[in-house]
Amino acid sequence: KNQVEQSPQSLIILEGKNCTLQCNYTVSPFSNLRWYKQDTGRGPVSLTIMTFSENTKSNGRYTATLDADTKQSSLHITASQLSDSASYICVVSGATSGTYKYIFGTGTRLKVLA
Amino acid sequence: AAGVIQSPRHLIKEKRETATLKCYPIPRHDTVYWYQQGPGQDPQFLISFYEKMQSDKGSIPDRFSAQQFSDYHSELNMSSLELGDSALYFCASSLGQGNDEQYFGPGTRLTVT
Secondary structure (H helix, E strand, C coil), X not given: CCCEEEECXXXXXXXXXXXXEEEEECCCCEEEXXXXXXXXXXXXXXXXXXXXXXXXXXXXXXXXXXXXXXXXXXXXXXXXXXXXXXEEEEEEEEEECCEEEEEECCCEEEEEEC | CCCCEEECCEEEECCCCCEEEEEECCCCCCEEEEEEECCCCCCEEEEEEECCEEEEECCCCCCEEEEECCCCCEXXXXXXXXXXXXXXXXXXXXXXXXCCCCEECCXXXXXXX
């Protein structure tokens, strides 16, 4: 079972609509959680990063929330644009024996239609 | 601002050939990470280097080796290539090997025929 699971696996919405992507994790100990946007064939680009004590973080039209108690995070995209079409990956960082590891989620493929 | 540079961007090799991928980290970054991303899959961590020493090892096959040089660039050497090695190979760099942000390069797409 993946330590970082995302839902939905894929999502299609109309331009201008809002959407929310989910990320559940079991990584422990937990250090921080990042949301990345990855365009097809390109490297992931960081959108937000949240530590244990942060509940919400915004970056333009992207707003991420974190509930460290339930180990859940969400990424809300407001007023979607065609350029938002991409994969959104939740990445949880945890430390094991002093080494930090990035644990990647399965990703949500978002398609925004005109 | 300078980003992580990877070369080549695309590479086509035949089975049993060798390939070398290069990664140039962001200036002053001393840590490099290599990831492999198969079609429709999430990136899998292969190996990392800090200050030219291997710092962590993931699911890197024995056919692969990597090193970090004195100028902090890194090379991933892949031998006896198999069809299943076809993937996007990402390099990321960070300042320090702690909990610092990893900045990803554009990736090298390797196709093995």
